[in-house]
Amino acid sequence: MTDAPEPRHGRETFFIEGEGVVGAEASDLGPAPAPPTTPAAGLTAPRTAAAADAVPDFRFSRLGPKGVKTSVGMRRKVALAMTSAPPTAGGIPAGYTYLGQFVDHDLTFDATKVTFGDLVFPAHLVQGRSPALDLDSLYGAGPLDPVSEAFYDPDGQHLKTGRTVAAGDPAMDGFDLPRKGTGTAAQKRKALIPDHRNDENLAVAQTHLAFIRFHNRVLDRLHPNTPPAARFEKARRRVVLHYQWMLRTDYLPRICDKGIVDDVFTNGRKAFEVGASPLSVPTMPVEFSVAAFRFGHSMVR
Numbered sequence: 001m002t003d004a005p006e007p008r009h010g011r012e013t014f015f016i017e018g019e020g021v022v023g024a025e026a027s028d029l030g031p032a033p034a035p036p037t038t039p040a041a042g043l044t045a046p047r048t049a050a051a052a053d054a055v056p057d058f059r060f061s062r063l064g065p066k067g068v069k070t071s072v073g074m075r076r077k078v079a080l081a082m083t084s085a086p087p088t089a090g091g092i093p094a095g096y097t098y099l100g101q102f103v104d105h106d107l108t109f110d111a112t113k114v115t116f117g118d119l120v121f122p123a124h125l126v127q128g129r130s131p132a133l134d135l136d137s138l139y140g141a142g143p144l145d146p147v148s149e150a151f152y153d154p155d156g157q158h159l160k161t162g163r164t165v166a167a168g169d170p171a172m173d174g175f176d177l178p179r180k181g182t183g184t185a186a187q188k189r190k191a192l193i194p195d196h197r198n199d200e201n202l203a204v205a206q207t208h209l210a211f212i213r214f215h216n217r218v219l220d221r222l223h224p225n226t227p228p229a230a231r232f233e234k235a236r237r238r239v240v241l242h243y244q245w246m247l248r249t250d251y252l253p254r255i256c257d258k259g260i261v262d263d264v265f266t267n268g269r270k271a272f273e274v275g276a277s278p279l280s281v282p283t284m285p286v287e288f289s290v291a292a293f294r295f296g297h298s299m300v301r
Contacts, residue, residue: 016286017061059284061283062285098201098207101200101207102137102208105137105195105204106135106138131283135243137208139151143156158215161209162175162178177209178193179192219231222234
C-alpha cells in the first residue's frame with residue numbers, strides 16, 4: 001500500500017460554470033462528461049446549516065468575460081516591465097507574504113486526487129476549499145467528520161499540536177504542527193492538518209500553528225458555563241471572526257489601495273456575484289485562483 005497521491009496546487013484546465021472545459025489541454029481530453037449537478041456537488045442547492053458541516057465540492061466561475069490569449073512577445077514585454085526596476089518590498093513586512101499564502105490556501109485548492117500524467121476530465125475537478133474566509137483549511141469539516149476528526153484531540157474540541165525535533169535546542173511540545181508519527185521517516189513528519197500545503201515552508205507552517213494555538217486558547221477562555229456541546233462552535237466562530245477582522249483592517253489595506261477596499265465594503269461588490277443570495281453556494285473565480293492572487297509569489301524576499 002502507498003499513500004494516496006497529494007492533490008496539486010492547480011492545473012492548466014478547468015471546468016468553468018456556464019462555459020465548460022477551458023485550458024491548454026482541453027482539446028486533448030475529448031468531450032468531457034457533464035459535471036455533477038446534484039446538491040451534493042455544491043452547484044444548485046442553497047447552503048443550509050446541515051450542509052455547512054460538510055465540505056462541498058465547489059466549482060470555478062469567471063470574474064469577467066473570457067479574454068484573448070496574448071502572444072509570447074507581449075508576455076515577454078510585460079515580464080521585462082515587471083522586472084526592470086530593482087525589487088522593493090513596498091513597505092510590507094515579510095510575514096505578510098506567508099499570511100497571504102495561508103489565506104490563499106484557505107480559499108482555493110484543486111482537491112482532485114490523481115497521479116502525475118493521469119487523464120482527468122476537468123469537469124470532474126473539485127474546488128476543495130470553500131471560496132470563503134471560513135478557515136476550513138484549519139478546521140476541515142469539523143471534529144464530527146470521520147476524516148477531520150484526526151486533526152482534533154480526543155476531547156473533540158481542541159486542535160492537535162506537535163512536538164519540535166531537538167536540533168541544538170530541546171524538543172518542545174506545542175511548537176510544531178501535529179505529525180503522523182508512523183511509517184517511514186518522511187511519513188512520520190507528514191503534517192496532520194487539512195491542507196498539507198501549509199507545511200510547505202516554516203513561515204506558513206508556523207502561521208497555521210498560530211491559528212491552532214489561538215483556537216485552543218479561545219476555547220480554554222470561554223465562560224465556564226458554556227454548554228459542552230456548544231463550546232467548539234462558539235470558539236470556532238470567534239476565531240473566524242477575528243481572522244476576518246484582521247484581514248479587513250490590516251492585511252487588505254496593506255496589499256490593496258485603501259480607497260478601493262473601503263469602497264467595496266461600503267458600496268458592495270460591482271464585478272463578481274453582485275446581489276447573490278447569502279444562502280447560495282459561492283463559486284471561485286478562476287482568474288483570482290490562478291492569476292490575481294498569485295501576486296504573492298513576487299513578494300518573496
